[in-house]
Amino acid sequence: MKHALTALAMITMPGVAAAQSEQCSIPAQLARPHPDLPSESQPRRVLPIGSYTLALTWAPEYCHSNARDPNARFECRSGNRFGFTLHGLWPDGVGKEWPQYCAATPILPDATIRRAVCATPSPQLIQHEWAKHGTCMGVTPDAYFARSTGLYDRLRFPDIRALSRRPVNAGQVASAIARANPGLPAEAIRVTVNKRGWLDELWLCLDTRFAYAPCHPGSGGVSPETPMQIWRGKR
Numbered sequence: 001m002k003h004a005l006t007a008l009a010m011i012t013m014p015g016v017a018a019a020q021s022e023q024c025s026i027p028a029q030l031a032r033p034h035p036d037l038p039s040e041s042q043p044r045r046v047l048p049i050g051s052y053t054l055a056l057t058w059a060p061e062y063c064h065s066n067a068r069d070p071n072a073r074f075e076c077r078s079g080n081r082f083g084f085t086l087h088g089l090w091p092d093g094v095g096k097e098w099p100q101y102c103a104a105t106p107i108l109p110d111a112t113i114r115r116a117v118c119a120t121p122s123p124q125l126i127q128h129e130w131a132k133h134g135t136c137m138g139v140t141p142d143a144y145f146a147r148s149t150g151l152y153d154r155l156r157f158p159d160i161r162a163l164s165r166r167p168v169n170a171g172q173v174a175s176a177i178a179r180a181n182p183g184l185p186a187e188a189i190r191v192t193v194n195k196r197g198w199l200d201e202l203w204l205c206l207d208t209r210f211a212y213a214p215c216h217p218g219s220g221g222v223s224p225e226t227p228m229q230i231w232r233g234k235r
Contacts, residue, residue: 171224
């Protein structure tokens with residue numbers, strides 16, 4: 001039995017929409033993830049948490065570049081439609097390094113994955129986010145995903161596809177998103193682009209109370225003056 005979620009709810013500001021999926025139908029059977037483990041290049045690090053990053057992915061560009069990836073099937077080849085999706089909630093460190101893979105963890109229950117998959121449309125990415133980031137936060141998987149999807153669900157966005165139809169730079173994208181979200185300053189938004197200069201992700205900076213805060217200098221993203229393009233697919 002399929003569960004259908006339609007979450008393009010409009011709010012009072014014209015052209016502003018909720019962050020949730022435009023169309024997300026969950027099939028009776030989802031792919032089961034495989035274990036996500038630390039490695040030599042991604043070692044276990046148990047460190048104090050100094051802040052957090054909420055990472056969002058622009059799905060049209062992701063699917064344009066990764067449609068053939070088996071892990072992208074649900075997001076890109078199942079008839080679903082997504083705008084910004086939730087990459088994850090990442091604990092940042094106090095210094096240059098950040099905590100990751102803090103504890104060994106089993107495969108997540110199917111029920112946990114199903115609750116998160118319309119925000120993070122990849123069971124394998126859901127497993128990865130919990131294993132790499134969530135295990136460092138001292139909470140249960142359900143509490144971790146409730147926190148990350150709760151932050152995601154409250155976000156609102158301007159019409160990004162309309163924004164893509166004119167010349168734009170990273171600062172203008174950040175400012176448009178900030179205007180749609182009172183309490184989220186443009187200084188708390190880092191914009192990332194891929195090697196071809198197309199919108200890739202937004203990284204939103206939060207303090208240890210999960211309130212938006214200006215990002216630390218040099219913490220990633222392109223400069224506000226960086227020109228960029230936004231892939232909108234065929235629409």
